[in-house]
Amino acid sequence: MDELAALLDGPRARNAFLVRAVMSPPWSIRIQDEAALALVTVVRGDAWIAPDDGSPLRAGPGDVVLARGPAPYTVADDPATPPHVVIHPGDRCTTPDGRSLSAEMMLGTRTWGNDPDGGTVMLVGTYHMRGEVSRRLLEALPELLVLPAAALDSPLVPLLAGEVAHEAPGQQAVLDRLLDLMLITVLRRYFELTPGPKWYRAQGDPIVGRVLRVIHAEPERPWTVAALAARAGVSRATLARRFTDLVGEPPMTYLTGWRLALAADLLREPGATVGSVARRVGYGTAFALSAAFSREFGMSPQQHREALASA
Secondary structure, three states: HHHHHHHOOOOOOOEEEEEEEEEEOOOEEEEEEOOOOEEEHHHHHHEEEEOOOOOOEEEEEOOOEEEOOOEEEEEOOOOOOOOOOEEEHHHHHEEOOOOOOOOOEEEEEOOEOOOOOEEEEEEEEOOOOHHHHHHHOOOOOOOEEOOOHHHHHOOOHHHHHHOOOOOOOOOOHHHHHHHHHHHHHHHHHHHHHHHOOOHHOOOOOOOHHHHHHHHOOOOOOOHHHHHHHHHHHOOOOHHHHHHHHOOOOHOOOOOHHHHHHHHHHHHHOOOOHHHHHHHHHOOOOHHHHHHHHHHHHOHHHHHHHHHHOOO
């Protein structure tokens, strides 16, 4: 499993909030739902996406917007249009003064807006779960980005648009997987077009990429630099130098960070114990994991579990 695969293994779409929004001007929607990540695809018309502390970005037909939470932002027909609608945590929809709009703006199956014949149509999907593995990836993204339709060059936009208002057996699972596929396609394309995080670029290296895949796939093994170098077919010195140059940190430091991120996410699972998680991520005992976890996150695994339960 690599970082992109782990993103979908952590906050993957499960019964995702996914709607088709149909709007006529003037319209403006303030998003303050604190979602970890939102995917907005413009099917028809155009939209402006404005962060609270940055310049607005325009998205046209086929363009995809990624918004990294939890910072609020506004989607509107024009940057000057004041918000008419506010989306709160739990996907609660109100006017700016708090009056519920949930029933008023429902236009049909997974369809929402102010006009069923509106000229702007958007597909909006949100990921609410958070995890340490996904955090490592999400921190590589800007708060807002627009991927142009020409850069994406994917049949997924019309496919998702056709499925979102459709109802059939297993439809929610279909939509969840399509949303995941759209997200991973956008992320891969974005990282190809930009410098991208070092760990992403390093996966294309014949030596370091092999080591990263081994670390991601088998974190429970008692890895040493020598063992990783042997798997890559190079000397310890060569691996250490090349890995640090390309990834930005030594291999054992990266391995430790990956193990602890996985541990933080695995502790979410029902029935997981510190001991069972320790074995799955390469720590021999619960005590060894607890000590490393506390150094990394400033709290014990048990305190982390309690914080998750109360969130």
